[in-house]
Amino acid sequence: MSDKLTAKDFASSQxxxxxxxxxxYAILKSVTKALADVGAKPESTVFLSGIGCAARFPYYxxxxxxxxxxxxxxxxxxxxxxxxxxxxxxxxxxxxDGLSIGGNHLLHTLRRNVGVKILxxxxxxxxxxxxxxxxxxxxxxxxxxxPSGSVDTPVSPGQFVLGAGAKFFARAIDTDKVGxxxxxxxxxxxxxxxxxxxxxxCIVYNEDVFAPFTERKNAxxxxxxxxxxxxxxxxxxxxxxxRFNSDSYTxxxxxxxxxxxxxxxxxxxxAVLARLLIDMHMPVAxxxxxxxxxxxxEDAFYAHHPTRMQRTKSVADFxxxxxxxxxx
Amino acid sequence: MSKNNILExxxxxxxxxSGDGIQLMGSQFAVSxxxxxxxxxxxxxxxxxxxxxxxTTFGVSAYQINLGGDPITTAGDAxxxxxxxxxxxxxVSLPMLKPGSLIIVNSDSFTARNLTKAGYTxxxxxxxxxxxxxxxxxDISHLNLEAVKVFGLSKSExxxxxxxxxxxxxxxxxxxxxxxxxxxxxxxxxxxxTMRDANVTALRAGHAYGETAELAASLPQLSVEKxxxxxxxxxxxxxxxxxxxxxxxxxxxxxxxxxxxxxPITPSSPLLHRLTRLxxxxxxxxxxxxxxxxxxxxxxxxxxxxxxxxxxxxxxIALKTEAMGLAVIAELPLVIINWQRGGPSTGLPTKTEQxxxxxxxxxRNGDTPIPVLAAASSEDCFAMAIEAVRIALRHxxxxxxxxxxxxxxxxxxxxxxxxxxxPKIESIAVPEAAGDLxxxxxxxxxxxxSLGRPWITPGTPGLVHRTGGLEKDFETGHISYDPExxxxxxxxxxxxxxxxxxxxxxxxxxxxxxxxxxxxxxxGSTYGPIYxxxxxxxxxxxxxxxxxxxxxxxxxxxxxxxxxxxxxxxxGQLTTLLRDRLGVSPIAFNKVAGQPFQIAELVERIELxxxxxxx
Numbered sequence: 001m002s003d004k005l006t007a008k009d010f011a012s013s014q015x016x017x018x019x020x021x022x023x024x025y026a027i028l029k030s031v032t033k034a035l036a037d038v039g040a041k042p043e044s045t046v047f048l049s050g051i052g053c054a055a056r057f058p059y060y061x062x063x064x065x066x067x068x069x070x071x072x073x074x075x076x077x078x079x080x081x082x083x084x085x086x087x088x089x090x091x092x093x094x095x096x097d098g099l100s101i102g103g104n105h106l107l108h109t110l111r112r113n114v115g116v117k118i119l120x121x122x123x124x125x126x127x128x129x130x131x132x133x134x135x136x137x138x139x140x141x142x143x144x145x146x147p148s149g150s151v152d153t154p155v156s157p158g159q160f161v162l163g164a165g166a167k168f169f170a171r172a173i174d175t176d177k178v179g180x181x182x183x184x185x186x187x188x189x190x191x192x193x194x195x196x197x198x199x200x201x202c203i204v205y206n207e208d209v210f211a212p213f214t215e216r217k218n219a220x221x222x223x224x225x226x227x228x229x230x231x232x233x234x235x236x237x238x239x240x241x242x243r244f245n246s247d248s249y250t251x252x253x254x255x256x257x258x259x260x261x262x263x264x265x266x267x268x269x270x271a272v273l274a275r276l277l278i279d280m281h282m283p284v285a286x287x288x289x290x291x292x293x294x295x296x297x298e299d300a301f302y303a304h305h306p307t308r309m310q311r312t313k314s315v316a317d318f319x320x321x322x323x324x325x326x327x328x
Numbered sequence: 329m330s331k332n333n334i335l336e337x338x339x340x341x342x343x344x345x346s347g348d349g350i351q352l353m354g355s356q357f358a359v360s361x362x363x364x365x366x367x368x369x370x371x372x373x374x375x376x377x378x379x380x381x382x383x384t385t386f387g388v389s390a391y392q393i394n395l396g397g398d399p400i401t402t403a404g405d406a407x408x409x410x411x412x413x414x415x416x417x418x419x420v421s422l423p424m425l426k427p428g429s430l431i432i433v434n435s436d437s438f439t440a441r442n443l444t445k446a447g448y449t450x451x452x453x454x455x456x457x458x459x460x461x462x463x464x465x466x467d468i469s470h471l472n473l474e475a476v477k478v479f480g481l482s483k484s485e486x487x488x489x490x491x492x493x494x495x496x497x498x499x500x501x502x503x504x505x506x507x508x509x510x511x512x513x514x515x516x517x518x519x520x521x522t523m524r525d526a527n528v529t530a531l532r533a534g535h536a537y538g539e540t541a542e543l544a545a546s547l548p549q550l551s552v553e554k555x556x557x558x559x560x561x562x563x564x565x566x567x568x569x570x571x572x573x574x575x576x577x578x579x580x581x582x583x584x585x586x587x588x589x590x591x592p593i594t595p596s597s598p599l600l601h602r603l604t605r606l607x608x609x610x611x612x613x614x615x616x617x618x619x620x621x622x623x624x625x626x627x628x629x630x631x632x633x634x635x636x637x638x639x640x641x642x643x644x645i646a647l648k649t650e651a652m653g654l655a656v657i658a659e660l661p662l663v664i665i666n667w668q669r670g671g672p673s674t675g676l677p678t679k680t681e682q683x684x685x686x687x688x689x690x691x692r693n694g695d696t697p698i699p700v701l702a703a704a705s706s707e708d709c710f711a712m713a714i715e716a717v718r719i720a721l722r723h724x725x726x727x728x729x730x731x732x733x734x735x736x737x738x739x740x741x742x743x744x745x746x747x748x749x750x751p752k753i754e755s756i757a758v759p760e761a762a763g764d765l766x767x768x769x770x771x772x773x774x775x776x777x778s779l780g781r782p783w784i785t786p787g788t789p790g791l792v793h794r795t796g797g798l799e800k801d802f803e804t805g806h807i808s809y810d811p812e813x814x815x816x817x818x819x820x821x822x823x824x825x826x827x828x829x830x831x832x833x834x835x836x837x838x839x840x841x842x843x844x845x846x847x848x849x850x851x852g853s854t855y856g857p858i859y860x861x862x863x864x865x866x867x868x869x870x871x872x873x874x875x876x877x878x879x880x881x882x883x884x885x886x887x888x889x890x891x892x893x894x895x896x897x898x899x900g901q902l903t904t905l906l907r908d909r910l911g912v913s914p915i916a917f918n919k920v921a922g923q924p925f926q927i928a929e930l931v932e933r934i935e936l937x938x939x940x941x942x943x
């Protein structure tokens with residue numbers, strides 16, 4: 001089709017102002033490409049964000065965009081979806097914005113299953129405020145606000161969102177065009193709240209924090225790319241597999257050719273499996289980890305509203321109340 | 329109290345345990361009063377605890393109604409008739425009564441245990457504590473149980489009918505028809521036939537007791553003047569109901585759907601409950617996870633083209649503050665309703681106060697002006713809700729509407745307006761997506777008069793643009809850190825709120841001469857008592873509905889008086905505002921007791937200020 005939009009059509013006129021080498025550039029590229037690939041229309045697409053480096057995102061996309069306040073984008077997005085369920089609404093957030101100050105809104109947006117696509121750029125640090133440790137920072141993270149190392153236990157985004165009742169959880173790496181592209185397409189297609197955690201490299205304040213599994217040279221050994229219905233295999237020659245250890249209730253790596261029948265097959269509808277995959281440290285599970293379609297909040301809201309938000313009567317029909325009287 | 333007189337007005341107070349059905353009894357008495365053609369005002373006064381321990385003074389729930397002929401604008405200073413269901417209710421209400429008042433007590437409840445719980449060391453009926461009053465004792469609990477015995481109810485079920493027994497007696501005293509109340513019981517309790525029939529029986533038994541019982545010989549039959557209301561159709565209405573209808577009416581007048589987003593809080597929740605019943609008017613209600621989410625969802629709804637409305641009370645409004653700034657900088661319409669209550673912090677959740685005026689006018693980070701309105705009475709909540717939406721859409725701005733806990737629950741008769749006679753609400757037209765201007769610039773082309781920008785909503789082709797909480801270039805709407813631009817935008821945001829004054833009505837004098845020694849200036853729910861006090865003392869009275877900006881002619885109007893007296897249920901907030909905005913020096917009269925002003929205390933203060941008797 002001649003009028004098919006390309007990734008370039010989704011780039012706004014604004015000069016992008018992230019630090020040179022920031023993982024956000026790669027994510028922006030993958031998102032604009034995904035928008036083109038799924039046939040999105042700029043006028044019916046909205047990007048919402050809160051505060052943080054990631055929150056600059058809407059300014060750089062040629063769609064409707066609303067840069068709101070710290071942590072509250074999911075709440076604004078909920079109101080927007082209620083006003084116009086037809087819109088394609090994306091929320092871009094970070095580990096501080098989404099899991100710290102905005103944790104409550106994230107929890108409720110997910111459990112309601114509001115039809116928004118949430119992209120959480122996780123870099124395990126506060127970038128915009130110059131490098132303080134974040135709710136996903138590992139214990140011992142040294143930062144301007146934790147010079148001798150942080151002491152608080154980090155939150156696991158995946159466990160948090162599943163605990164909140166999310167129906168879609170996926171993970172991808174900022175620079176992995178193929179993996180991120182596939183995940184974005186699935187996140188877009190999902191009817192309810194889709195939550196995608198993107199491992200984002202902050203080159204200034206937390207460089208290479210994910211390098212042990214994101215470096216290309218080791219990727220085959222350190223990344224497990226999940227596909228629904230396919231065996232969980234990884235390694236240069238797909239010679240490693242994942243098995244469920246029924247004694248320890250954990251996942252473990254096995255020699256796949258030696259015991260092919262023991263290799264788990266990914267079932268994205270299995271929440272128990274999803275929780276085990278989220279906690280697996282090496283390899284790191286990527287792709288759509290959990291997907292369980294359910295009615296979206298806005299669909300339920302309209303289905304329960306007797307007139308689907310239309311005005312079918314006049315105030316004049318209600319204004320008299322239960323009893324009225326006439327004074328002559 | 330003299331017998332069988334026709335009185336100008338009379339104040340009746342029902343008081344009992346939270347579980348005694350006092351509010352139900354009171355509201356049915358109000359309906360009966362209205363149907364009998366009397367003006368009235370009510371004041372439900374209930375405890376913060378849902379079911380406080382029975383028999384305690386802090387568990388007393390009361391309902392006061394003032395009824396009569398002359399315009400009734402308050403629930404009355406002091407009750408003329410008290411119906412006390414237990415010793416605690418008597419103890420709490422006694423200090424409010426004038427000598428000579430009639431007290432009807434439920435004598436069955438004056439047990440040693442209940443007296444102790446109320447903190448009485450001796451039965452007040454036996455000492456001289458009640459000597460100044462006319463006391464009628466009736467075994468209400470027992471008489472009621474006897475009446476409903478035939479229904480085979482448990483003692484506690486049967487006991488729950490006693491409010492209707494007492495209501496029956498009151499209806500006899502006031503010579504009222506039973507039929508409307510019976511019809512209400514039958515309708516309301518249709519699904520519980522036994523309780524329905526028992527309550528009707530209790531009502532009739534109470535009424536028959538008045539007619540036949542010997543004891544009742546000491547009970548006066550009371551008659552108050554009919555009200556001289558202008559002709560038309562009336563209904564009783566609370567502030568919450570009026571505001572709900574006003575919001576829905578605004579949606580109809582603007583031809584937009586309304587999305588009401590809120591979080592439960594006292595005393596704001598009645599508005600949420602009322603709006604859930606108006607869905608066929610294109611109204612949606614969304615109960616958010618917290619106060620911040622509620623206002624943010626309302627902003628999201630406004631961004632999406634519906635009229636976003638949120639409502640709360642002081643502590644919740646405080647949480648919404650940051651998001652109000654977002655609506656200001658993004659130039660989006662929004663209505664924020666504050667049902668004020670006693671503060672600070674959690675304060676007095678069920679008691680009324682008007683101490684959030686500073687918060688509304690001044691209480692935000694940055695130079696962040698927002699128009700502020702205040703409803704004067706329960707019925708005025710209807711008109712002010714429409715006014716708030718009108719300003720929000722005309723100027724593309726959030727608007728704060730101040731109400732309070734008293735208005736939320738207080739009922740008064742309301743002449744039902746004709747919706748067709750109310751001017752439509754206009755919003756700024758969406759521009760054509762053409763010409764030299766980019767969509768980003770088109771989105772920020774402001775109307776010359778109102779300074780509002782076009783309400784362009786996502787989904788509109790050709791006008792794709794970005795907005796947000798960072799300072800924007802005046803022309804392009806892109807992020808701008810330019811110093812001159814920030815000055816220009818700050819000035820523009822103030823000019824926009826100032827422009828509201830060009831559209832609102834000039835200030836009128838509510839009562840009295842248009843110049844002289846003293847003018848009393850009020851705002852919000854103090855309208856009722858100030859109006860009566862001004863009438864009684866012949867003082868001029870000005871009542872503000874537009875708080876920020878103030879009406880253009882207010883300075884000139886106030887200048888015609890030597891003194892300005894500002895009574896407020898706070899520590900002097902309007903006084904400060906008037907000094908700030910107009911350079912005047914009002915005399916403050918402040919009451920922060922969680923209770924509305926009494927007419928008598930206002931009269932006293934007016935006389936003190938005017939230095940004695942009025943000419």
